[in-house]
Amino acid sequence: MSLFRKKSTTKQEAFSEVYKPLHHNLTRFVQNMVWSNEDRKDIINETAMIAYEKFDAIRDKKAMLSFLFTVASRLIYKYRERRDRFRTEEYNHDQLIDEKDSAHVKVEAKELKEALSKLGLKSQEAIVLFEINGMSIIEIAELQKDSVPAVKSRLARARESLRKMFDEKITNEIGNAI
């Protein structure tokens, strides 16, 4: 086996060690930002590939999670731009949830995703990172290249919008029942 291939294998092993513990966190983020399962997989794969290519340049491996979020975020923005431009894709919320999840989780996750999809992209990103990925407001501000107060008010507005959406939903359901 050549020197080149030996080195390549070592890099993959080193990357795997750093990436594996962060994978779930990355998928949670992407899954709550992107609706098509295929697009989600593509974005996760592409994010990991970019991180792998830059792996040698990332000196502080502790910063890897933040790097993954930054890359995924950029890819999601591009994905949304493309989607909005061509509008060929219709959301199919029934496909949003993984088959492996329990029925209970499926129903509630579907409701949440529908509501999230109605938020602006930055608001959606901020609230997913904060609520689901457990990122701090400072970290989100760095990722979104915004000030801390801006992120705080974005989060507050997003929560308020979600609350209103669910209020309306329940009001409609009660109205239909009567």
Added chain:
Amino acid sequence: MLFEENKVGALFEKAKLEEPCISSDEVLAHIASEERKKLTPLKHVLKLKVLLNYAAAAAIIAPVAYILTSDEPAPKKIVTTTSPSVVVADSAPNLITLPEKKTAKFIAPEKPVNLTENLKSLEHISIENENGTYVFYFKNDSLVITELNGNKLSKKQLKDHKPVIDYANQLRKSYKEFESSVDYNSSDFKQYMLSELKQRGIVNDSAFEVRFNKSEVSIDSLKIDNAIINEIIAKYKSGILK
């Protein structure tokens, strides 16, 4: 307020329970597959001329380059050059036996090549593929200039040629690693040198002492054509690769 805010929080908690749509093993397998694809262009690269500015290197770089893609047929022609102009003959090919019983040819330069002088100067590797001919100039183990079809590539342009640049760097590194693994002060090398010189009728007494110092080989006070020394070194190195 029918839907309290803490219920939104509860929904987020449940969203955390969602299974990943793709496993980390699948992602890592994707990376491994993409890496393999990147190696594919190397097969084309090896239909190329690997140009190096000193003879011994050509003997080594060919097998090293070839080993990288030993599933491909051996490159038909590898040309060596002394900077700046190509001076290589297209005759008298030497055959190097490679691992896995593959073969590659290299063509020894007609003109004497001074190893020490060339190591001091900029080393270069030339790679030809569907885009044209790249020339990579190295100084102190770093890639300093990249040319494509005679035009220097700007920093911005370099991004578009990353796979070939990575390949050139790997080639250079592989060569260096191999080069540093050869011990010219070993009794094995000295005996080999003497035996080769005797076979060529240049020396006839095994009492001659072979010295190796900073890329230069001397045989006592004998003045031996550098081309012959380089050819023997190349042969010795290719023997190691067998």
